[in-house]
Every structure is written in structure tokens, then in C-alpha cells.
Amino acid sequence: xxxxxxxxxxxxxxxxxxxxxxxxxxxxxxxxxxxxxxxxxxxxxxxxxxxxxxxxxxxxxxxxxxxxxxxxxxxxxxxxxxxxxxxxxxxxxxxxxxxxxxxxxxxxxxxxxxxxxxxxxxxxxxxxxxxxxxxxxxxxxxxxxxxxxxxxxxxxxxxxxxxxxxxxxxxxxxxxxxxxxxxxxxxxxxxxxxxxxxxx
Amino acid sequence: xxxxxxxxxxxxxxxxxxxxxxxxxxxxxxxxxxxxxxxxxxxxxxxxxxxxxxxxxxxxxxxxxxxxxxxxxxxxxxxxxxxxxxxxxxxxxxxxxxxxxxxxxxxxxxxxxxxxxxxxxxxxxxxxxxxxxxxxxxxxxxxxxxxxxxxxxxxxxxxxxxxxxxxxxxxxxxxxxxxxxxxxxxxxxxxxxxxxxxxxxxxxxxxxxxxxxxxxxxxxxxxxxxxxxxxxxxxxxxxxxxxxxxxxxxxxxxxxxxxxxxxxxxxxxxxxxxxxxxxxxxxxxxxxxxxxxxxxxxxxxxxxxxxxxxxxxxxxxxxxxxxxxxxxxxxxxxxxxxxxxxxxxxxxxxxxxxxxxxxxxxxxxxxxxxx
Numbered sequence: 001x002x003x004x005x006x007x008x009x010x011x012x013x014x015x016x017x018x019x020x021x022x023x024x025x026x027x028x029x030x031x032x033x034x035x036x037x038x039x040x041x042x043x044x045x046x047x048x049x050x051x052x053x054x055x056x057x058x059x060x061x062x063x064x065x066x067x068x069x070x071x072x073x074x075x076x077x078x079x080x081x082x083x084x085x086x087x088x089x090x091x092x093x094x095x096x097x098x099x100x101x102x103x104x105x106x107x108x109x110x111x112x113x114x115x116x117x118x119x120x121x122x123x124x125x126x127x128x129x130x131x132x133x134x135x136x137x138x139x140x141x142x143x144x145x146x147x148x149x150x151x152x153x154x155x156x157x158x159x160x161x162x163x164x165x166x167x168x169x170x171x172x173x174x175x176x177x178x179x180x181x182x183x184x185x186x187x188x189x190x191x192x193x194x195x196x197x198x199x200x
Numbered sequence: 201x202x203x204x205x206x207x208x209x210x211x212x213x214x215x216x217x218x219x220x221x222x223x224x225x226x227x228x229x230x231x232x233x234x235x236x237x238x239x240x241x242x243x244x245x246x247x248x249x250x251x252x253x254x255x256x257x258x259x260x261x262x263x264x265x266x267x268x269x270x271x272x273x274x275x276x277x278x279x280x281x282x283x284x285x286x287x288x289x290x291x292x293x294x295x296x297x298x299x300x301x302x303x304x305x306x307x308x309x310x311x312x313x314x315x316x317x318x319x320x321x322x323x324x325x326x327x328x329x330x331x332x333x334x335x336x337x338x339x340x341x342x343x344x345x346x347x348x349x350x351x352x353x354x355x356x357x358x359x360x361x362x363x364x365x366x367x368x369x370x371x372x373x374x375x376x377x378x379x380x381x382x383x384x385x386x387x388x389x390x391x392x393x394x395x396x397x398x399x400x401x402x403x404x405x406x407x408x409x410x411x412x413x414x415x416x417x418x419x420x421x422x423x424x425x426x427x428x429x430x431x432x433x434x435x436x437x438x439x440x441x442x443x444x445x446x447x448x449x450x451x452x453x454x455x456x457x458x459x460x461x462x463x464x465x466x467x468x469x470x471x472x473x474x475x476x477x478x479x480x481x482x483x484x485x486x487x488x489x490x491x492x493x494x495x496x497x498x499x500x501x502x503x504x505x506x507x508x509x510x511x512x513x514x515x516x517x518x519x520x521x522x523x524x525x526x527x528x529x530x531x532x533x534x535x536x537x538x539x540x541x542x543x544x545x546x547x548x549x550x551x552x553x554x555x556x557x558x559x560x561x562x563x564x565x566x567x568x569x570x571x
Contacts, residue, residue: 025528049525055537055551062532062558065565067500069521070535079522 001039001064010035011179012192016091016115019172019196020044024086027051029073029107030093034061041066048085051077074098080110088114092192095119095150105166108199113171117194120175122155122187139178140191156187163197172196203323207285210479213310216299220324221246221283221290225266226274228330233567235278235330237321237357238266239338239345242413242473243465245289248281249274262339264548271557276564277334282324284317286473288466295396295466305468307393312472314341314480318348322356334563336499337361339545340512341473344480347520350497351482359563360499361556364509364545366516367490367523368481373511376416377474380409384467393468402467407458409470414457419508419541427453490523500530502559504552506544507537532559 007014013036020026022044028037031050034057040046050068052058061068069079074097088111090103095118097103107114119140120126126136135145143150154162156175163170175182175190182190201220208214223246228235238248240261249260249267266272266279283291286309294309301308325333336349336357343365350360369377384390387405391398415423427450435441446452486492501524505517514535524531534555538544544552 047528047530049531058534059551059554059558062534062555063561065562067530067532069525069531069533071533079518079525081526084526 001035001042003039003043006035006039006043007179012117012176012194013039013091015174015176015179015181016089016117016194017044019115020046020087020089022046024048025084027077027080027085027088027110029077029088029090029103030096031061031066031068031089032057034064034066034068036089036091037061037066038064073103076102077106077110082109083112085111086113087111090114091117092119095152095154098151100152101162101166104162104168108166108168108197112198114168114197115194116159116197117192118154118159119150120156120187120190120193121153122157123177123191124188125191127188138191154193156190156193159193159195163195167200168197169200170195170197201324201327203320205323207316207320207323209310209316210313211311215285215292215310218285218292218320219290219296220285220292220320221287222324223247223281225249225279225281226277228278228328229567232330233332233334234276235280235325235328235333236272237280237282237325237333237336237349238262238272239282239317239321239336239342240284241338241340241342242477243461244342245287246281246283246291247289248279262546264546264553265556271553272337272560273557273564276567277560280324280328282321284312284473285320286312286469286476288464288469293466294393294468294472304394304396306396307468309468309472311475311479313476314344314348315352315482317476318345318352321345321349322353325356331356333357334567335359335361335560337363338365339363340365340542341477343512344477348480348482350499350501351493354496354498357499358566359502359559360497361502361559362517362520363504364506364512364517364542365503365520366512367483367493367520369478370516374478376412376511377478380412381471381474383408383412384471387467390467393471395467401462403462406462406465406467406470407455410461410465411454411458414454416511417542419510419539421508422540423450425539490519491526494520494523494529495527497524497527497529502532502534502556504534504536504545504555506540506542506552507535508539509542509544511542 026046026048028050058070088107129136174194175186176192204217206214244261247260249263252258268275294305298305336346338346343362384405387402389400390402430449432452483490483493505514521533536552538549
């Protein structure tokens with residue numbers, strides 16, 4: 001997969017891909033159909049693995065030639081040694097975890113650097129929905145409250161606090177809206193939060 | 201295929217000359233890059249797929265996996281099924297004539313290990329002109345052979361496919377194997393392994409051995425669903441028969457399986473194979489460190505395990521995955537949520553079959569040069 005294809009399919013991933021070095025050893029926690037690893041392997045000569053629990057996504061990753069380990073991330077990353085990856089990605093998955101803090105600590109344990117993204121609950125249309133007395137449903141939070149896989153809802157400010165509590169340095173924090181960077185009032189105008197982290 | 205050159209075994213013994221039975225499916229391509237070796241598990245043989253002419257009950261043991269259009273597609277790959285030394289299905293084994301005595305080997309057949317089998321398989325590959333396999337594949341004991349290949353001949357396989365297997369048996373596994381062996385060894389018809397001369401076979405021992413083994417291949421849930429506490433035989437009053445005959449369906453099933461097995465399998469072979477399972481532990485040479493053991497491997501790996509397999513549990517496969525990722529080997533691992541216990545690796549499960557198909561799809565792209 002080349003950059004144009006990635007940009008067209010997933011602009012958010014195309015933005016994040018710039019942060020991954022060429023030839024990096026990468027772990028993609030919650031790799032889905034493997035599109036990000038596919039791009040990193042073919043365009044940036046990266047190595048590494050995806051982790052995924054869902055049968056259909058494990059299959060889709062394998063069909064792309066992505067090396068995938070089928071595992072429930074809720075059980076942590078015990079298969080992997082400390083600092084064994086240059087970059088650990090956890091893209092739009094963390095909010096589906098019950099044990100967010102434990103997984104976050106594990107992510108920065110196994111990676112020299114981590115990139116975490118999640119839907120920003122403070123995105124203004126979400127705030128409007130709440131003001132109207134409804135749970136937000138949007139492109140970045142496309143589920144009804146009763147069938148959402150997202151069990152944790154956080155804002156950019158909330159996550160920054162958790163990162164601090166976990167002793168992590170925020171190298172960069174960017175809000176994206178429709179895959180494009182939002183600089184002015186990011187916690188209000190961004191629908192996706194992206195953090196680049198490392199251990200202090 | 202006959203081999204006249206002696207084979208030195210891990211035990212220090214050697215086989216002066218020997219036969220290996222094998223079967224092939226599909227066509228070897230011009231540069232010999234599409235060969236896949238399928239290693240068999242405990243009671244299987246070289247007959248992996250298809251039926252022999254005029255014998256409708258002779259379907260190969262992995263026929264759902266191997267064949268035209270199947271996950272391991274013989275329209276693309278040249279598949280070799282091989283029968284191991286010590287077996288009772290054609291390769292030199294305990295019932296064959298010992299050239300030193302002119303009588304059947306019997307108990308004199310040397311103990312063989314997984315590594316010995318792999319050495320013998322490598323010689324067959326030499327004879328067939330296959331320097332490097334596209335993949336070596338196996339389930340259970342076959343998976344151990346595939347793993348041994350990756351360690352012993354790292355250059356000779358591009359992919360290593362290990363299904364429902366382990367890098368070493370647990371104490372519980374060894375215990376079950378020993379119960380099975382004791383059943384055979386204590387059968388009066390065993391005659392110290394030289395029962396051939398007495399014109400008998402230790403059927404009762406084999407039967408019990410198979411019954412014990414069979415229980416461990418199934419899951420508790422699967423057995424409960426298939427048999428539960430269903431009764432096969434009840435008294436006219438509708439009550440139990442209060443005896444030691446067959447009351448429950450599961451008893452009937454296990455006895456049937458045991459009987460069937462004791463009619464076609466050789467007792468000495470059963471002893472040899474279960475011992476080969478027990479001895480397999482490639483990390484032993486490296487102080488038990490599997491990561492160091494696998495550091496010499498070059499293959500890319502596909503592993504699969506089944507959640508209800510308690511004989512070769514997912515935990516055992518994860519140990520291999522962990523050792524491989526610590527060496528930065530390329531590895532894909534599927535943990536299939538299937539209800540059938542260890543036997544799942546031989547059964548039809550769409551998730552499992554699709555994963556194997558997808559993996560071989562990648563192997564094929566590589567052969568065609570499209571990756």
C-alpha cells in the first residue's frame with residue numbers, strides 16, 4: 001500500500017505514519033485489518049507485528065501479508081519484552097479497553113515510543129449533543145450508547161492527565177478533524193486525539 | 201524410498217538401512233520452490249489426502265486441508281506426505297526384519313526422536329532434489345517436527361507451520377503417555393515387544409492406551425455435548441444395570457475407538473511415538489531457554505492453537521510465539537476459539553481453514569514473485 005492509498009482510505013493514519021521512522025520495529029496494538037502495518041512495511045520498510053482479537057480482522061491482516069498475533073489486549077502485552085519495539089501504535093483502540101491504565105503502561109514498557117489515538121469526547125458536536133440531553137453519535141463516535149464497543153470516553157485534557165500520572169512525557173499532542181490537524185481550540189474542534197508519548 | 205546409508209540416531213544407536221514411505225500431491229515446479237512437507241501426528245501416515253482407487257474408506261488424514269482448491273492447494277503446491285521411522289504404515293519399523301538377526305525388530309527397534317525423523321526426512325528431500333521447502337507443516341507431533349526443521353535446517357524451509365503443538369510436553373502430557381505405555385507393557389500378549397513371534401498382538405493394552413489418549417484429545421464441553429450422561433443400555437425396569445458393562449454412551453464410544461485402533465496399530469510403534477513426544481525438548485540444550493534455541497531459525501512462522509485444547513493448550517503455542525518475537529522472527533499466530541479440544545486441528549472450522557488458506561496465499565504470492 002502506498003501513501004496516496006493510505007491517505008484516501010484513512011487520512012488519520014496517513015497523518016500518524018509521518019511519526020514512524022523508516023525501518024522502525026513496530027507493534028500495532030489493535031491493528032484491525034492491518035492497513036497501517038501494510039503501509040509501514042511496504043513504504044517505510046518497517047518490521048513488526050499487529051495484535052488483534054477479532055477473527056475477521058486477523059484474517060484480513062494475514063491476507064495483506066501483515067504478521068499478526070491473535071490476542072486479547074486486555075491481557076496485556078506479556079509476550080513482548082521491555083523496549084523491544086521502536087514504536088508501539090495503539091490507534092482508536094484504547095477506548096475499547098477496560099484496563100486502560102494497565103495497557104497504557106504496558107505499551108510504553110514494550111516500546112521506546114508510543115503513539116495513541118482515541119475519539120475526543122470533547123469535540124464540539126459531542127458537547128452540543130450532550131447539551132441537548134443526548135449521548136453523542138458522530139462520525140468519530142458512530143455507535144448508539146447501548147451498542148458501543150467504546151467503554152471509556154476521554155477528552156484530550158483527560159488523557160493528558162493520565163499520561164502524566166503514568167509518568168509519561170507527551171512528545172506531541174495533536175487534534176485531528178477529518179484527518180486534518182486542528183491547531184486552534186483542539187479539545188473543542190478535534191474529533192480524534194493523537195498523542196506521541198515516551199517514558200520520562 | 202530405500203536408504204542404504206546408516207542413520208545415526210540421537211540415542212547413539214543407528215539404523216543400518218531403512219525405508220521411508222511417502223506420497224506426493226501436485227507438481228513440483230521448475231525451480232523446486234513450491235514443495236511443502238507435511239509431517240504426521242501420532243497415528244497418521246504418509247497418506248495425507250485423497251482416496252486410494254477402489255477404497256472409498258481410505259481418505260487421507262488431512263484431506264480437508266490438503267488437495268486441489270483446499271487451504272494447502274495442491275494445484276499450486278507440491279505436497280509431500282511422509283511416514284516416520286518406527287511407524288507401522290510402511291516406513292521401517294518394529295515389525296520389519298532386523299538385518300542383524302533376520303527376525304522382526306520388535307523390542308530391538310531403537311528409540312527414535314523427533315530430530316531423528318527430521319534427519320531422515322531431510323535425506324528424502326535430498327533424494328527428491330528439494331533443497332528448500334516452501335513450508336514444512338504439521339499439527340501436534342507433526343508441529344514438533346516442523347519446529348525441529350526450523351532449528352536443525354534453518355536454510356531449508358522458508359515457512360514453518362506449527363498447528364496445535366508445543367516446544368515440549370508438560371508433566372501431565374508425559375503422565376498420560378506413560379499410562380498408555382503401561383497399558384501396553386503390562387498386557388500379557390506383549391511378550392517384551394516380541395509378540396510377532398508368538399502370533400498375537402497386545403490388543404487389550406493398545407485399546408486402553410487409545411482410550412486414554414482419546415479422552416485427552418477432546419474437550420470436556422465437546423464430550424458433554426456429544427455424550428453427556430446418555431445411557432446406552434438400561435435394565436428393563438428403566439434403572440441402571442449395576443454392573444461393569446457398557447452403561448454410558450461415552451463408554452461405548454471409547455471402547456469402539458479403542459477396538460478399532462487395536463486392529464490396525466502396532467503396539468511397539470505406539471510406545472516409540474509416545475516416547476518421541478516425551479523426549480522432544482529442543483530448548484534443553486540451551487538450559488531451557490527457548491528464545492536462544494530459536495535464535496538460529498530463519499523461517500517465517502505460522503502458528504495456530506485452539507482455545508479448548510488442553511493437551512497442547514494455547515499457552516504452549518504462545519511460548520513459541522514469545523520466543524520468536526524476542527528474536528524478531530516473522531510470525532503470525534491464530535488462536536482459534538473452537539470447541540473440539542486438541543482434535544480441532546483435524547476438523548473443519550472455517551476460521552482455522554481460512555487462516556491457513558490466507559497464509560498459504562501469501563506463500564504462493566512469494567513463489568510467484570508478486571510480493
